[in-house]
Amino acid sequence: MQENRTRYPSYDVLNEKDQWDEHTREIVIKRLGPFPKNKFLKEHEAEMIYAIARHVVYDQRKEILDYVVHHLDNTLSSPMGENQRKVGTPEQKILVRRGLKATDNLAKEQYGAPFLKIDVQQQFSILDDLARGKAMTSEDWQGIPQKEFFKKLATEIVNAYYSHPTVWSEIGYGGPAYPRGYVRVEMGLTDPWEAKRDAKES
Amino acid sequence: MPKSHDFVKHNCDHYDGHCYDHLDKRKYGDEADICIVGAGAAGGVLAYGLSRAGFKVVAIEAGPFWNPQTDFASDELSMQSLAWNDTRLVAGNDPLAMGHNNSGRGVGGGTVHFTGVFYRFHESDFKVKTLDGVADDWPITYQDLDPYYEKIERDIAVSGPKHFPWGPFQGPYPYPEREPISANAEVFRKGCEKLGIRSVVAPLAINSGPFDGRPPCINRGFCNQGCKPNAKFSTLIHHIPKAIGQGAEVLSDCMVTQVHVDKAGKVTGVTFVHDGKEFFQKAKIIILAGYCIETPRLLMHSACPLFPNGLANSSGMVGKALMTHSGHDVYCKFHDEVRIYKGTPVLAATQEFYETDLSRGFVRGYTLNAHGSRPLGLAKNLVSKAGNWGEKLYDIMRDFNFYAQVTLVGEVLPSLNNSVTLSDEKDEYGMPRPLVTFSYGENDNKLIAHGVGKAQEILEAIGGEPAFVIPDTGHLLGACRMGNDPSNSVVDGFCRSHDIPNLYICSASVFVTSGGGNPTETVMAIAARTADYIVEEARKNSY
Ligand SMILES: Cc1cc2nc3c(=O)[nH]c(=O)nc-3n(C[C@H](O)[C@H](O)[C@H](O)COP(=O)(O)OP(=O)(O)OC[C@H]3O[C@@H](n4cnc5c(N)ncnc54)[C@H](O)[C@@H]3O)c2cc1C
Ligand code: SF4
Numbered sequence: 001m002q003e004n005r006t007r008y009p010s011y012d013v014l015n016e017k018d019q020w021d022e023h024t025r026e027i028v029i030k031r032l033g034p035f036p037k038n039k040f041l042k043e044h045e046a047e048m049i050y051a052i053a054r055h056v057v058y059d060q061r062k063e064i065l066d067y068v069v070h071h072l073d074n075t076l077s078s079p080m081g082e083n084q085r086k087v088g089t090p091e092q093k094i095l096v097r098r099g100l101k102a103t104d105n106l107a108k109e110q111y112g113a114p115f116l117k118i119d120v121q122q123q124f125s126i127l128d129d130l131a132r133g134k135a136m137t138s139e140d141w142q143g144i145p146q147k148e149f150f151k152k153l154a155t156e157i158v159n160a161y162y163s164h165p166t167v168w169s170e171i172g173y174g175g176p177a178y179p180r181g182y183v184r185v186e187m188g189l190t191d192p193w194e195a196k197r198d199a200k201e202s
Numbered sequence: 203m204p205k206s207h208d209f210v211k212h213n214c215d216h217y218d219g220h221c222y223d224h225l226d227k228r229k230y231g232d233e234a235d236i237c238i239v240g241a242g243a244a245g246g247v248l249a250y251g252l253s254r255a256g257f258k259v260v261a262i263e264a265g266p267f268w269n270p271q272t273d274f275a276s277d278e279l280s281m282q283s284l285a286w287n288d289t290r291l292v293a294g295n296d297p298l299a300m301g302h303n304n305s306g307r308g309v310g311g312g313t314v315h316f317t318g319v320f321y322r323f324h325e326s327d328f329k330v331k332t333l334d335g336v337a338d339d340w341p342i343t344y345q346d347l348d349p350y351y352e353k354i355e356r357d358i359a360v361s362g363p364k365h366f367p368w369g370p371f372q373g374p375y376p377y378p379e380r381e382p383i384s385a386n387a388e389v390f391r392k393g394c395e396k397l398g399i400r401s402v403v404a405p406l407a408i409n410s411g412p413f414d415g416r417p418p419c420i421n422r423g424f425c426n427q428g429c430k431p432n433a434k435f436s437t438l439i440h441h442i443p444k445a446i447g448q449g450a451e452v453l454s455d456c457m458v459t460q461v462h463v464d465k466a467g468k469v470t471g472v473t474f475v476h477d478g479k480e481f482f483q484k485a486k487i488i489i490l491a492g493y494c495i496e497t498p499r500l501l502m503h504s505a506c507p508l509f510p511n512g513l514a515n516s517s518g519m520v521g522k523a524l525m526t527h528s529g530h531d532v533y534c535k536f537h538d539e540v541r542i543y544k545g546t547p548v549l550a551a552t553q554e555f556y557e558t559d560l561s562r563g564f565v566r567g568y569t570l571n572a573h574g575s576r577p578l579g580l581a582k583n584l585v586s587k588a589g590n591w592g593e594k595l596y597d598i599m600r601d602f603n604f605y606a607q608v609t610l611v612g613e614v615l616p617s618l619n620n621s622v623t624l625s626d627e628k629d630e631y632g633m634p635r636p637l638v639t640f641s642y643g644e645n646d647n648k649l650i651a652h653g654v655g656k657a658q659e660i661l662e663a664i665g666g667e668p669a670f671v672i673p674d675t676g677h678l679l680g681a682c683r684m685g686n687d688p689s690n691s692v693v694d695g696f697c698r699s700h701d702i703p704n705l706y707i708c709s710a711s712v713f714v715t716s717g718g719g720n721p722t723e724t725v726m727a728i729a730a731r732t733a734d735y736i737v738e739e740a741r742k743n744s745y
Contacts (some may be wrong), residue, residue: 007600009616021430055587056598079630081288083301087625087637091289106608124592134523155586162581162599163279171602173543173577176276181420185545187385188538197539197602 006170009193013168013175019193020176027177031164033063035070039078040093046102048115049153055127056154057119057161064164071160072096072153089148099149102140103130110136169195207609225481229451236258236736237485239458239500242311243722244709244729245491246445247354248436249671251448251733253448256260257740260451260483261442262474264496265308267439267454270610273548278578279425284315285310288635290495291625295641296675297672298526299587302426304678305493309454310438312493315426318434319548319571320353320360320407321719324369326557327333330715334558336562336645337616339694339715341686342731344370345485348729358435359413360723361739362405365637367552377410379403380419389536389573391550398485401552404571407435407722408546421545421612423574456481457632461488461513461705469513469705475631487736489697491707491729494524494678497711498622499636514682514699516705519692521622523682524640525716529649529676531573532657534666539603546572548609556657562650566613568720570657573609583672590670595733597686598670606666608657611676612649613718614642630693643695677721679713685721697728 017025038046046069053068054060075092082092089095103126107115111122116127129135131154133147161167168175171197174182184191217392225231236252238245241263253259265286268274275281285421286305292298296712306312326333328340348370350711354360356375361668362375380403383391389401394401408425409418419433432439442452453474460473471484490497498521512520558565581599590598621639624634642650650673658668685691688700697708717724 005600007603020276023272024277028274029275043249056591056595068330075521080283081629082289083287083303084292084297084298084299084638087291087293089735094662113605131589144389151586154591155582158581158585158591158595159279162578163277168577171577171599172541173602175423177424178276179420181422181431182544183421185384185421186382187388187540189385190541194541 006172007197007201008170008172008195009198011172012171013165016175016193021178024176024178028165031067033066035066036072038070041069041073045097045100046073048104049157051116051123052127052153053157055124055158055159059161060164064161064166067164068157068160072156075156086103086148089145089191090143092152093153095144095149097141098144099153102138102144105138105140106135109138172197207383214254225359225453225476225537226630227262228260228453229611230260232487233484234258236260236489237262237483238489238491239472240264240311240492240496241279241309241437241442241452242306242491242493243313243437243725244442244711245311246313246381247726247729248491248708248733249445249452250315250441250448251730252736253445253450255733255737257716258449259445260453260485261445261644262453262456262483263309263383264457265305265454267293267305267309267452268314270428270430270432270439274430276422276424276427278427278514278576281315283448284428288629291627291635293639294620294639298638298640298675300495300638303674304676305495305525306324308438309442309452310436313436314352314428314681317425317720318407319549319551319720320362320372320405320723321553321569322369323717323719323724324556327715327717332565336565337715338685339683346695347724347727347731350730352725353730354723354726358407359409360405360407361410363402366402366405367400368556375405380408380410380546380549383549384457384574385419385540386542386551386574386606387545387572389664390608391658393663393666394552395662396663398662399552399554401550403561404548404551405614406548409433419546423543425546425547425574426579428684439446441464448582457631458492458500459503459633461490461500463504463506463508463513463702465508467508467702469702487575487704487706489708491709492671493709494638494681494711495622495638497707497709499624499633499679500556502611502624503633508551509701514692514701514705516701517689517691519683519690519695522618523616523683524620524622524638525614525616525679525713526675527677527716528568528610528612528614528642528646528653529614529674530650530654531672531674532608532610532654532662533605533669533671534658535601536606536666537606540606541603541608542574543576544606545574548572555653562652564652566610566615566645566649568610568649568653570610570653570660571609573607575607582672587674588670602711605669606661606662609651609676611719612646612653614716616680616683616715617643629736677710679710679716680720682707682711683714684712685714694722697732706732706736
């Protein structure tokens with residue numbers, strides 16, 4: 001899996017950071033860490049999100065997943081609204097906190113150990129059930145729609161993951177482009193600094 | 203540059219180049235002639251038009267007064283802050299995604315992070331009932347808006363093709379079409395050509411050459427994150443500064459929470475909240491330009507003994523017939539790189555399927571835009587709207603550079619069941635949170651299936667392999683519709699409320715039908731026409 005991670009093995013978007021405007025550079029570089037202590041998430045919750053994120057983004061790398069957890073903590077501790085919330089779904093702070101607890105209990109009930117102690121296949125199976133809203137219900141899930149819980153976590157995890165410069169490099173994305181912009185936008189053309197595919201690949 | 207950006211409390215109250223953190227020194231603190239609530243697409247046009255005519259205008263805007271140079275970043279995640287992020291409750295069979303998807307917050311409103319695709323509506327859009335026997339006719343016609351379309355296009359130097367093959371306006375646009383176009387747009391146009399479908403370089407509210415002290419586009423692709431170089435039009439950088447130059451006052455970070463009415467049934471002013479403190483703005487005329495959720499919410503929340511169901515709501519139509527555009531994103535995979543992150547997101551389009559063709563099994567139609575994306579936008583939609591995660595998501599995203607994308611802008615017929623109402627939950631201002639209910643109708647779903655199929659055909663015609671479709675929506679319309687009959691509409695053809703003579707409602711909320719193309723040129727044309735009407739009326743009478 002790691003071998004195929006990228007079609008652009010020699011590209012690093014951060015090599016271009018001096019070309020970015022200062023405001024953008026500051027924002028992006030912060031994603032590399034170090035991160036402050038969590039404000040909302042308790043340690044166990046943060047660890048669970050870390051484990052869930054590995055499944056959601058299909059990646060194990062600590063430096064990226066640490067940022068993902070930090071982003072979730074930031075989002076959950078922020079006073080900003082959550083754009084939309086389905087009727088019958090509680091506020092995100094409650095949804096995530098209670099959802100994580102219910103997930104942990106689900107793992108205990110189904111596999112006899114908390115979520116962090118069951119194997120990855122079992123973890124995956126639980127998440128897959130939650131994503132489809134088909135996991136075993138119990139009192140823990142009263143007022144916590146499983147699908148919405150999974151969607152909230154997965155969306156914020158993906159928000160952070162695909163904002164990480166390492167991931168940008170791997171998918172061959174040009175990243176921030178101000179003030180430089182793009183000169184060559186037509187089919188088959190790239191600016192000299194953009195990601196180039198490995199010559200061996202066709 | 204301010205050291206920290208707190209987007210919740212980014213205070214600055216601007217006029218004449220001054221910037222205050224407090225509101226004791228308001229220019230029209232005693233009374234304004236006209237108070238505009240919301241400084242977005244419509245609000246900006248109104249503020250400029252009316253201040254130029256000599257009115258004392260104050261525009262009150264809930265969000266910040268952005269500075270593109272210091273507040274905007276070339277970054278998707280951080281620029282989600284341009285949206286109206288406050289929580290809205292959603293329901294229905296097809297609950298709408300709010301926030302960045304459709305609503306702006308801050309001076310410039312939705313134009314700050316819109317894509318800049320700039321179409322006129324067609325003649326048929328204004329008489330759907332007459333032509334197709336569904337929905338309703340507008341109280342105005344294409345001809346009523348024609349001079350305003352032309353004026354807006356000239357005022358902001360819309361770029362576009364010499365010849366535009368659909369609808370009554372055949373071009374040319376004031377500024378030449380964009381050149382070169384992105385690979386994604388090229389792929390789309392080639393596919394269309396193979397199938398004998400006419401396509402054009404999209405008309406855009408984006409500079410194709412220097413205009414008004416602003417540079418041409420540099421193709422960085424971040425239109426939905428706010429244009430840093432100011433190549434893309436927004437009312438933040440165009441109408442609002444000009445309005446301030448004409449004497450208008452803009453109060454930013456000021457959330458209007460109540461519209462007041464006197465015993466005679468006329469509006470007298472609004473309450474707004476700045477930094478936790480309440481203020482009153484008195485005005486002779488009030489124009490609500492707060493878009494499709496906040497406008498009906500404010501009207502309903504302002505209910506009083508004289509108007510127990512909310513202001514301007516004797517018809518019961520406030521909050522009813524909310525529309526969106528079906529906005530499905532269709533992706534095909536190619537052998538060679540397309541790199542959809544590059545260039546202005548939309549550079550090519552077709553309106554070949556815009557008008558009703560009964561052989562297709564549904565009425566009305568759609569536009570197809572060749573549409574770019576950046577990684578976060580795509581990945582987030584894949585997970586939240588199409589349910590992809592884990593290895594599947596990873597596999598798609600690894601090949602990010604190999605997809606071409608076409609986006610549908612499909613007409614959605616109005617339905618009384620699609621609505622904005624007040625919920626029991628309260629927001630930080632103590633206002634009830636809006637409940638937004640939306641479900642597609644049968645015609646809408648048939649139209650979507652057709653549009654998605656066509657988009658796929660186009661990309662397949664030049665070697666694309668259908669990869670995935672993300673069910674999305676774009677834009678909000680309606681919920682305070684215009685009409686001639688006060689018993690089933692909220693405002694008349696000039697956006698004046700039927701019930702209260704000095705209250706106007708002017709934004710995308712007055713749309714009667716959605717049309718099958720991006721709506722903002724029509725929003726702005728309507729606003730320009732309303733401004734003219736108010737000037738004309740003031741000459742004739744006094745309020
Ligand atoms: C991502 C995206 C892409 C888009 N792309 C296109 C495109 O390519 N082409 C196109 O034609 N259209 C596009 N649109 C749609 C376009 O943005 C809207 O049609 C347009 O902005 C609507 O104008 P408006 O004046 O009705 O409302 P807005 O521009 O949304 O302005 C409303 C303003 O009112 C303020 N407000 C609301 N309530 C209050 C209150 N109580 N007190 C004070 N202020 C308040 C809001 O903060 C906001 O600034 C896009 C929109 C989005 C979000
Ligand atoms: S693509 Fe052009 S118009 Fe869009 S944000 Fe970039 S420079 Fe501005």
